[in-house]
Amino acid sequence: MDISFFRCMLNLLLPLLWILFRSYTCEIISDKASVRQNFVNKNDTYRRLWSVEKFAATICVMECVRDTECASVLYNKVTKVCQAHSVTLGNPFVAFDEPDTQYFVRSFGEHYIGDSCVTATDCWTINTECRQGLCQCIPGYSFSPKTQECKVCDQYDDKNFMTITDHYITGENMEMFSSVTLEDCKRLCLTRTAYLCVTFEFLYPGTCALQKVTVLDFPHKWTTSAGVDETLYSQRDCA
Structure with a gap:
């Protein structure tokens, strides 16, 4: 069979596979963690569990989900650093600026230790x-x-x-x-x-x-x- 046929099929399948992958990983984020705006472009090392490099925010969240102690993660889109925390970071005023940073909190991390509160x-x-x-x-x-x-x-x-x-x-x-x-x-x-x-x-x-x-x-x-x-x-x- 002509090798060009395989190339053609590959070119057709790759976008579809990417769409399925993105849908799957985004579903993981929506089910297991939510985006928080209070630590966008911020960083804090308080009760940091670990720090690793991951090529996407969704993979960073998945890594956190595998760790029962991980309540939240900070992910930098440029450096690809995924930083896990055992608490929810609720005070951005003590944090330092770090551009291109996103923050995700797992479902059990809502209203958890470290989260902001009034009563x-x-x-x-x-x-x-x-x-x-x-x-x-x-x-x-x-x-x-x-x-x-x-x-x-x-x-x-x-x-x-x-x-x-x-x-x-x-x-x-x-x-x-x-x-x-x-x-x-x-x-x-x-x-x-x-x-x-x-x-x-x-x-x-x-x-x-x-x-x-x-x-x-x-x-x-x-x-x-x-x-x-x-x-x-x-x-x-x-x-």
Whole structure:
């Protein structure tokens, strides 16, 4: 058979295959994730899970769907970088500009941890509240990307913390350090070997206190500094 016939058939079939592929992948986006406008041409590395190159936004979303911890993805149409996050990015004002970036949120990521909110009813994840305009775990509960909830942990993450401002637990410090940075305080908590550091408190400009308890252990010792001193209470995520 003439090879030109095969070329002709190939030229006819390729556009059809491309249309079918685009229809299929677009259906995946519409069913599994939606486009968000708040992070168009923006980027933020907060709770980034991974970053890989993918040749299309639809393939980027499919990669996220395969990861049970992935709630949202940023995709750059020029660099082809696909960046996954374990939370929904709800505050574009802390992000940096990145042209040609699109943002997609999976269905379970709607009203999820990190999403913008006005009241507690805007936050649909179990044991969450609206705090500082974002959906976050209520005091004493830790975020679990694996089970997509806020809960009491069986095991703790080795990197991430969720923070509450102007609150602390009185009288339960295991260790205290002075003249340290916030990052130093976090590192000190993560590297304790004599005990499991679950929470830390940081009092500006440089005081760090480490604890092995949460507010759920001592709710009567949960104290507000009422904004007099800037205190941060940070609790580890679940593994």
